[in-house]
Amino acid sequence: MSLHAALRNGTKSVFLRFEEALDAPFGGEDNPLRHLGALGLYLLWITVGSGLYLYAVLDTGIDAVYRSIGYLSSEQWYLGGILRSLHRYASDGFMLLMLLHLVREWSYGRYHGFRLYSWMTGVPLIWLAYIAGIGGYWIVWDQLAQLSATATTELLDWLPIFSEPSARNFMAPDSINDRFFTMLVFLHLGVPLLLILGLWAHVHRISHVDYLPSRRSMLGTLAALLVLSLLKPALSNPPANLATVPGDLGFDWFILFIHPLTDLSSPALIWTLLFGLTALLFILPVLPHPQPQPVATVDAANCTGCDRCLADCPYAAISMQPHPRRPGWQLAVVDADLCAACGICAGACPSSTPFRRQETLLTGIDMPQQPVNALREQLEQALAQFTGRSRIVVFSCARGADASTLAAADTAVIPLLCTGMLPPAFVEYALRGGADGVFVSTCRSGGCDFRLGERWTSERLLGQREPHLRKTVPAARLQLYPAAAHDSRNLANALAEFRTRLESVSSEKLPPYQRKASYHA
Amino acid sequence: MLKPAAIVGQLILYGAFAAFIGYFATSPKYRQIPDDVALIKLSISHLGDRECRKRTPEELAKLPPNMRAPMDCPRERSDIRLEVDFDGQPAFRTVMHPTGLYKDGVSTVYKRFELKAGKHQVAVRMNDKLIKPGFNFSKEAEVTLVPGQVMVIDFNPDHGGLFFK
Numbered sequence: 001m002s003l004h005a006a007l008r009n010g011t012k013s014v015f016l017r018f019e020e021a022l023d024a025p026f027g028g029e030d031n032p033l034r035h036l037g038a039l040g041l042y043l044l045w046i047t048v049g050s051g052l053y054l055y056a057v058l059d060t061g062i063d064a065v066y067r068s069i070g071y072l073s074s075e076q077w078y079l080g081g082i083l084r085s086l087h088r089y090a091s092d093g094f095m096l097l098m099l100l101h102l103v104r105e106w107s108y109g110r111y112h113g114f115r116l117y118s119w120m121t122g123v124p125l126i127w128l129a130y131i132a133g134i135g136g137y138w139i140v141w142d143q144l145a146q147l148s149a150t151a152t153t154e155l156l157d158w159l160p161i162f163s164e165p166s167a168r169n170f171m172a173p174d175s176i177n178d179r180f181f182t183m184l185v186f187l188h189l190g191v192p193l194l195l196i197l198g199l200w201a202h203v204h205r206i207s208h209v210d211y212l213p214s215r216r217s218m219l220g221t222l223a224a225l226l227v228l229s230l231l232k233p234a235l236s237n238p239p240a241n242l243a244t245v246p247g248d249l250g251f252d253w254f255i256l257f258i259h260p261l262t263d264l265s266s267p268a269l270i271w272t273l274l275f276g277l278t279a280l281l282f283i284l285p286v287l288p289h290p291q292p293q294p295v296a297t298v299d300a301a302n303c304t305g306c307d308r309c310l311a312d313c314p315y316a317a318i319s320m321q322p323h324p325r326r327p328g329w330q331l332a333v334v335d336a337d338l339c340a341a342c343g344i345c346a347g348a349c350p351s352s353t354p355f356r357r358q359e360t361l362l363t364g365i366d367m368p369q370q371p372v373n374a375l376r377e378q379l380e381q382a383l384a385q386f387t388g389r390s391r392i393v394v395f396s397c398a399r400g401a402d403a404s405t406l407a408a409a410d411t412a413v414i415p416l417l418c419t420g421m422l423p424p425a426f427v428e429y430a431l432r433g434g435a436d437g438v439f440v441s442t443c444r445s446g447g448c449d450f451r452l453g454e455r456w457t458s459e460r461l462l463g464q465r466e467p468h469l470r471k472t473v474p475a476a477r478l479q480l481y482p483a484a485a486h487d488s489r490n491l492a493n494a495l496a497e498f499r500t501r502l503e504s505v506s507s508e509k510l511p512p513y514q515r516k517a518s519y520h521a
Numbered sequence: 522m523l524k525p526a527a528i529v530g531q532l533i534l535y536g537a538f539a540a541f542i543g544y545f546a547t548s549p550k551y552r553q554i555p556d557d558v559a560l561i562k563l564s565i566s567h568l569g570d571r572e573c574r575k576r577t578p579e580e581l582a583k584l585p586p587n588m589r590a591p592m593d594c595p596r597e598r599s600d601i602r603l604e605v606d607f608d609g610q611p612a613f614r615t616v617m618h619p620t621g622l623y624k625d626g627v628s629t630v631y632k633r634f635e636l637k638a639g640k641h642q643v644a645v646r647m648n649d650k651l652i653k654p655g656f657n658f659s660k661e662a663e664v665t666l667v668p669g670q671v672m673v674i675d676f677n678p679d680h681g682g683l684f685f686k
Contacts, residue, residue, distance in 0.1 A: 031537075092546050093538075120655025147553060163620045164566045165631035172686055173671050220531060224539040232543045244669045245560050250547035260551055326568055413583055 005111035011107035019447065020484045024470040028482065030217045035446060036104060038210040041199065042218055046090035046225070048192065050083040055189065058139070060181040066141050066239050070296060073235050085229030091133055092254040093225070098129055108449070112285040112339045113292045114315055121202045121280045126197060132191040133255035141172040143246035144169070145255075150242075150258040155217065157228050165375020172347035173242045205338060207316040207419045208326055208452060220335045293341035293417075301366035302351045305330030308466055309345035312420070314451040318365075323413035332365055343367040343421025344519065347460070348372040350467050354379070355513065365445035370417055379426065382412030385472035391429040392503045396441040399449045401483035403441050411495070419443070420453030423470035424460045427478055437477045437502045439495055444482040454482060476505045554635055559666035561607075561634040561643070565676040566627050569599035569619055570650035599650050601628045605674070607636065608642040616651075638668040645674055645683050658682040 001009075019033045021286035026032065057080060059068040063417050072080030102122070110410065111119040134152060153167040169175055200420045202470065203209045205473045212218060237249050251260075298311075309332050310318045317338035323329035333346075346352055347366045352363040354376040361373040382393065388410025396403035398415040407413040410433075416422055419442045427438045440461065442454040458480055469478070479498040483491045523531075534572040554560060573594040581589045605613040614630060620626030628649075642663050646656040658676070662681035666672060673686040 022534070025527045025534060027527075030531075089539075089542050092542050096542070151553075154631070154633070157537075163562060163626050164629050167631050168564050170568060171562060171675070172671075220535050221538075224535040228539040232547075234546070243671055245550075245554050247556065247669060248550040248552045251549070251551035252547065253545045254542075265555060348531045428564060432677055455579075 002288070005414055008107050008109060009084065011103065012109075015104050015107055016076075016485055020444070020486055023444055023484070026217075028447060029214045030220075032213075032217060032221075032445055033100075033104070033307065035102040035210060035213045035217065036097050037203075039217060039221065040094055040101055040211040042212050043090045043094040044192075044196070044199075045212075045307070046222070047094060048085040048196075050090065051192070053080065053083050053166065053338060054087060057184065058185065060185055061178040062141065062176065062177075062181070063239075065139060066236065068337075069140050070236050073233055074417065077233060081233050082226065082229045085234040086225055086231075088134075088234040088252070089225050089228055091136065092252065095133060095254045098126065102126070103428065106203050106284070109289065112289050113420070114317070114338050116285050117205050118202055119285060121198065121204075123278060125195060125202060127278070128191055128195040129260075129349045130255065132188065132195060133175060134258075135184060135188045137180065137193060137252065137256065139188060140236050141181070141240050143240055144241060144249050144251070146240035147246045147249065148256055148259060151262060155258070155262055155267050155270060158271060170242055175242060201301060205316055206451070207314060245498045264286050293337035294363050295336045295341050296343070296345050296367055298332050298334060298365050299362055303331050303349075304351065305332070306350060306364075307332070308348040308350065309365050312344050312348040312452070312456055314344060314453075315340050334365070340450050341367065341417065342453060343370065344419040344453055344456060345421075346372055347421040347423050347456070348467065349423070353425040353467075354423070354429040354439060355425060367417060367421065368422070372413055372423065375414070375416075375426065376429070378414055379412075379430055379434065382414065383430065383473060386410060386412065386434060390499050392437045392439050392495065392499060392502070393435045394439045394441060395419060395426070397443055397448075397453070400443045400447075401485060401487040403488075403491060405488065406492060406495055418450050418453035418456040420448070420450065422457060424467055427469055428473050428510065429513070431473060431477055432510045434512070436509070437479065437498060438468065439479045439481065439490055439498055441481050441483050444484045444487075447482075447484055469507045473510065474505075474508070477509075478503065522670070539595075554669075557638050557668050558635050559638050559668060559670040559672065561636060561666075561672045561674060563605060563613065563632040563634065563674045565601075565603065565617070565647070565674070566629045567601060567616075567649060567676050567678070568627050569601050571595060571598060572650075572652060574586060586590075595657050597624045599627070602648045602656070603630060604646045604652060604656070606642075607634070609644075610643050611624070636666060638666050638670070639678075643685065645676070647676065647683060660684065 009059055019031060022031045022033055028034060043134050054072070057068060057072065059065060060415050069084065072084050074183065075489045105119070126152065134148060137148050150170045152168060153170060156162070157165040157167050164348055225372060237246070258270065279438070303412055305320060305323060307320050307330065315338050317335045317340070319333050319335065320330040323331040344365060346367050349364045352372045361376050364374050378394065391410045394403055394411060394413045396413060397419045398417060403413050403415065419440055422440065429437050440457065442457050443449070445454060448454040456465060460467060461480060462480065463469060463471060477496070481494045571594045573592045576591055581591070598668050600619070601617040603608055603613070603617060604611070612634060615630060617628035617630050618624070619628050629675050642661070644661040645659065645663060647658040648656045650657065664672060664685060673684065674681050675686060
């Protein structure tokens with residue numbers, strides 16, 4: 001294993017542990033670590049919303065800008081002061097979540113293949129976020145702004161981009177004028193607008209985007225920031241005076257950490273670090289990584305053009321086009337560059353039902369590495385070999401908790417690319433084929449490697465999404481269990497409980513289905 | 522419906538998030554230079570001189586009437602030599618090169634010096650026409666720097682050349 005892979009796996013393991021721990025108080029839907037992107041975007045909207053008010057009341061001018069912002073904190077603390085604090089703390093939170101999001105996606109290996117576009121479009125956003133954040137501090141024009149403006153321009157001057165040192169603009173009190181702040185305000189509006197545009201591009205190629213976290217997460221986060229704003233309102237440092245060097249300053253380490261880092265080292269080292277890290281992020285996708293899995297394939301003869309695969313694909317890899325041989329029909333088309341090879345489309349296809357009488361089950365859209373025909377054969381084989389009192393079929397996610405240890409004479413374990421690729425009819429087919437119960441081990445809520453697998457599985461099996469499990473299937477004979485990677489023991493316990501429950505269940509078993517005389521019933 | 526333990530857990534974790542943000546948004550405090558130190562910023566932006574030649578009457582006669590400029594000046598600017606001493610000790614020596622593809626732009630320098638507060642002898646010398654030896658601009662003075670003060674060494678030919686501010 002390479003050093004990079006070891007580092008990545010180590011970090012992933014830490015993230016997994018924390019995510020699983022946070023599931024206890026938050027649950028999957030509200031777990032902040034499982035929704036870092038959406039939560040970050042929410043903080044950005046708080047920053048933008050509060051910033052609009054600050055922009056409306058800001059007076060641009062060397063003294064006026066400091067006075068008008070100070071007025072908000074001292075005289076209008078109940079509105080302007082709180083919004084100012086929210087603006088600062090939400091932007092700090094955004095920086096924190098953005099970095100966590102970056103590290104998490106890297107540790108999960110989500111930077112190549114079908115995720116390449118999102119990764120590449122995400123990297124420049126880091127620069128935009130810091131430019132917007134640092135520029136925002138200048139607007140206050142207090143001593144912290146002075147320090148940041150001077151330090152930033154001195155850092156920029158190391159690059160051969162200006163004919164005259166830009167730091168000359170901050171040499172003496174008379175070096176700057178009121179127009180500087182007008183320009184700064186427009187810059188502080190323009191860069192965040194670019195950031196929002198970039199974020200749109202960042203999520204452009206995925207479907208069912210979580211633009212916002214859950215309502216409970218939003219309320220909790222907003223409440224936390226509001227309490228912080230009341231207890232510790234954001235205040236200005238003393239006004240800037242370019243004739244003196246600022247003394248001890250309350251310092252925002254989330255955004256301005258680069259200045260102490262430059263003071264400790266040198267501009268050359270900082271630029272090397274910044275450009276080096278950026279280049280590293282860009283070349284990560286071309287480093288060696290596992291070969292991509294075969295993508296979904298469409299069988300034109302069996303595709304009815306119902307577009308359920310289009311509706312369920314988490315990565316917008318499917319589009320519908322006119323069928324080449326059936327006038328008026330549609331045909332699903334897979335974009336190989338976008339396909340995650342999760343199989344969710346195969347699970348969504350109505351043609352994937354195992355009750356079809358064909359010798360070889362051909363469906364509309366299928367996964368070459370685990371076709372539904374192979375899945376049916378595997379299930380039929382398992383059903384034929386079953387012994388024991390309560391026979392259970394376990395469908396598990398190959399990327400989630402390891403269920404292979406559950407296999408026994410009365411328990412058949414069938415791992416899937418993602419539980420989202422399980423056509424709901426397979427549950428009924430298993431029960432009619434001799435199983436007493438079906439246990440589906442999905443990922444925990446929000447923990448699916450393919451974003452939506454666990455959600456679609458639950459909704460389909462609970463009858464909330466097409467294709468749904470028929471209502472005639474006794475609910476007591478089906479168990480959905482969300483399990484994370486380290487949940488193997490919990491999984492075994494849940495299966496044992498399910499078995500106990502099955503043994504006491506009184507509901508009728510479904511009548512056997514005889515697909516073909518030569519097959520079992 | 523959330524269990525009470527989950528609610529308490531969420532309250533603690535949201536509180537920890539807010540505390541983390543609140544603390545590192547202002548703390549620990551940062552100070553750029555020690556409290557007994559002053560800062561001298563040397564910042565000069567100046568066009569080096571050019572080596573001009575007076576045209577002879579014959580040369581002028583050959584030129585079209587509208588182009589008979591008496592001086593023939595090249596586009597390129599001279600490098601600028603600069604020396605700075607503090608308390609008689611050399612602190613900075615440089616030769617500034619003109620910017621631009623044709624070396625016809627300004628020559629610039631920007632440098633920060635941290636000095637202990639107190640009295641210092643500051644001397645600056647500059648030559649903006651290197652074909653001539655020595656320095657055609659110089660400024661020397663005893664300055665008293667207070668802690669945290671920023672003193673600027675700049676150049677403006679319209680204000681007598683080198684100056685301290």
